[in-house]
Amino acid sequence: MNQLLSCLGSEKVFHFSFARMIQAPLEARYALGRVASMNKPDDPHTWLSEHGDYLYRFAMSRLHNEDLAADMLQETLLAGWKGFDRFAGQSSIRTWLVGILKHKIIDHIRREIRGRNLTEAVENDPTSAYFNANGSWSEAPNAWKDNPEDLFSSTQFSQTLESCINKLPEKQQIVFRMRDITGEDTETVCKSCDITSTHLHVLLHRARHALRKCLNTHWFGRGSSS
């Protein structure tokens, strides 16, 4: 300390600069702490009451599983509570919590895919069966005359669609649900599934191709045969 003092020349200078050095961050910390404690609710229960439905809906639209969505919601509220000091107040609490939830869902899907070792060879293209050697249709698609607006309100159609989606190979099913049912952007789907965008496009094409065939047989085929 004495060495430092002599370096600085005089005790007075040292006191002055040292005080300023330590004072600024302290003030900043105090101010931040005050803001945080002002906004901090008594406990995550308040968040559950205020944002629970919204977060649950977000999780359900991505996980399609009530227990899992509720678990993710609970984890999010706890993680938010533990990390609340990092909440900068630049966004609303709800947006901040959605961000945490989103990461948790991506992590969950990643683990799921890795854990079950879901791979699908790009080489064996199931759509190739529909084309002959020169790449033209061997089994031609047919036009669907129904109006999508009328169909989506039909419970029967929803059930047919759901059963067709369930028949898809698992990885195709995951990417199709994320992209088309949930409406997630392609970047998030790639990140969650650890795949390139090229691979994603191939998987989505295969999924939609198989769905088209399945719907054609189990829904649109009925009209033409009766």
Next chain:
Amino acid sequence: MKQACNEISQLASDSLDRPLSLSERLKFKLHLCMCSHCRDYNHNMKFIRKVTDMMRKTNYGQIRLSEEQRQKLHAKLDHSLD
């Protein structure tokens, strides 16, 4: 040169997920003009997307935590915060 239908079917799906490049768009449109099968296929693809879009908007809008789930979550939070 006529583009093969299998390539066009991939583009039909891709067009739902990314903007096609200028040359892809040209190939795609030109082919659809000449090939009714691919026109139908492209229509089917758009149809699937329309239906899933509408389902999402109606199905998820009404989802709420049930009273039972809510109570369970409050209890779990209590337990974890102790």
